[in-house]
Amino acid sequence: MATEGWPEVAKGWWVSSPGIPIVGIVGERVVLPCQLSQDPIPEVFSVRWIFHDDSRRILVGSFDGKSLEEGDGRFQGRVEFFPWEFRAGNVSLGLRNVRISDQGSYTCHVSFQDMSQEVSVELEVAAIGDIPTIVLNSRKSDFGLSCRTSGWFPNPEILWLDSQGKIRKESSSPRMTLEPLGLFRIDASMTLPPGSDLEVSCRIVNPRLNVTRESRIRISGSRKENASAVKVKLEREEEKKKVKSVLAKIHFKKRFVPVAWNALERILELPSGESGVSAPTFPVHVGQEGFRSGKCYWELELGEEQDWVLGVLWENAGCGARPIPGRDSWALRRSQGELFSSSGPRGLGKLRGNGSTLGVFLDLDWERLEFYNVETTELLERLDLSTGGDPQGMFFPFVSQGEGIRIRPVPIPLPLKGL
Structure with a gap:
């Protein structure tokens, strides 16, 4: 917006955001950055955060320098500002207990006297689900495997790997189910034909966070044996660096x-x-x-x-x-x-x-x-x-x-x- 006609203190005054989407973890706290650039920072100004839901503009919260006003009911009890940082130009919005429905575009609107400026911030939401469970079904000539996990967002990628960590060529038929809270449940199945590598991993990948969870199964015993005679060792494990990544996201x-x-x-x-x-x-x-x-x-x-x-x-x-x-x-x-x-x-x-x-x-x-x-x-x-x-x-x-x-x-x- 043009600043013509602004008081001297307001000339060259603008608000800025990172320009890239901010990722929030479901159930955790996220901060939507918004920075006021002006020297000196005005003594009195107000900030309003707006959420864009289709064609509607919904008030998330506002702060006039004295009191916080919470907006739409979906955000009540979850909004916070950082007034002790206002003198440094930090007018960011804190949002607690992130939900799937919070994903979308937000506007940081800052007003000084009769002039205003605003900037947009995109929030992308993600959730890291359970460690997958592999279920084995023994047949006469082959093995059927199922991989199940829940609690993911957005829709994750499913990979079946061999003992060398390479993607297996056997066909897979994943099924995604939307759970009540908007998270995804995954059920994937595949068949191991005769002569296949009998060590299989099911890897679930969250593409937004680049975080994976993985389980591995090793099958030993004759294919002619029935399911009760087949020895299966199921190892639920993740590499140390992957677990640390998950822990860092959750901020225990x-x-x-x-x-x-x-x-x-x-x-x-x-x-x-x-x-x-x-x-x-x-x-x-x-x-x-x-x-x-x-x-x-x-x-x-x-x-x-x-x-x-x-x-x-x-x-x-x-x-x-x-x-x-x-x-x-x-x-x-x-x-x-x-x-x-x-x-x-x-x-x-x-x-x-x-x-x-x-x-x-x-x-x-x-x-x-x-x-x-x-x-x-x-x-x-x-x-x-x-x-x-x-x-x-x-x-x-x-x-x-x-x-x-x-x-x-x-x-x-x-x-x-x-x-």
């Missing part, structure tokens, strides 16, 4: 919450995972505070303890009922060096590296609990949470007793770091 440390334990111990029953086997009991410490919503992350230093259990339990604070094993608690435990999950009796293997510090990520927006080896950044287990829809309950951290077990403080990055 920004979700760090301090955890303090109640002094009194409690006896907690956990599911055994086997029918006819009584639930094992553990003396544990439970957190003083619980969580009802949002995303929470904490790290536990386990010291020299070899056998331990940690996780979360769900309790209705008003009734004081004892948690029911297998329904109200979700845990990861180590026994005689082997890891086990509350989801079943299947062993998860042994911890790699030192394994003395574990990260716990409680995502109540997506109803998931994840455990990480902090040293190797390896995802150890992911559990789905369910509380039967009771709004009165809360999730409380817990950990078994032991000398040297303590919460590890995690530094929280500054809100505008990296801009």
Whole structure:
């Protein structure tokens, strides 16, 4: 816009954006950059952010230097400005808990006296889904494989690879299904003809983030044997650099919450995972505070303890009922060096590296609990949470007793770091 007729302080005043799309991760926080260029910065001005939905212009939020006004209901409770940065010309918009519907074009509109300038910012949304699961179906002369995963956006690419990491030539028939929250579920299948390489990888690629998740299956045994006689080793693994990329996108440390334990111990029953086997009991410490919503992350230093259990339990604070094993608690435990999950009796293997510090990520927006080896950044287990829809309950951290077990403080990055 022309600046003719502006006061002297406003001449040469403009707003700018990066000029390239900004990528936001579903469920996380994103900052849409907008920079005011003027020396000196006007003492009084206002900024309005507008979202373009088809032919409509929807107010996201505005700030007049004194108060924040939230706009359309879809953005309420999720908008933030950075007034302490206004003197540096930073009039960016913070948007929490990114949704698929947030994708689109935004306008940063800055006004000074009776003049204004605006610039557009494009937001692209992405989501990194689950590690794929490979299912084997044995036949008389060949093997049928299925690869399943969910929670992706945009529509991902599916690759079947051989033992050398090369794309396999066998035909594949992927099927994409749109889930209720706008994310994609993928079901892909293929057939291994006689004489094929019996090591297969299913790789899912998010093209927007260039992040992959991969599972590999090795098949040994005669093709004439039936499915129950075929030995299958399924390895759910990602290269260290890929996992680190995922962790960097999720910004766990920004979700760090301090955890303090109640002094009194409690006896907690956990599911055994086997029918006819009584639930094992553990003396544990439970957190003083619980969580009802949002995303929470904490790290536990386990010291020299070899056998331990940690996780979360769900309790209705008003009734004081004892948690029911297998329904109200979700845990990861180590026994005689082997890891086990509350989801079943299947062993998860042994911890790699030192394994003395574990990260716990409680995502109540997506109803998931994840455990990480902090040293190797390896995802150890992911559990789905369910509380039967009771709004009165809360999730409380817990950990078994032991000398040297303590919460590890995690530094929280500054809100505008990296801009």
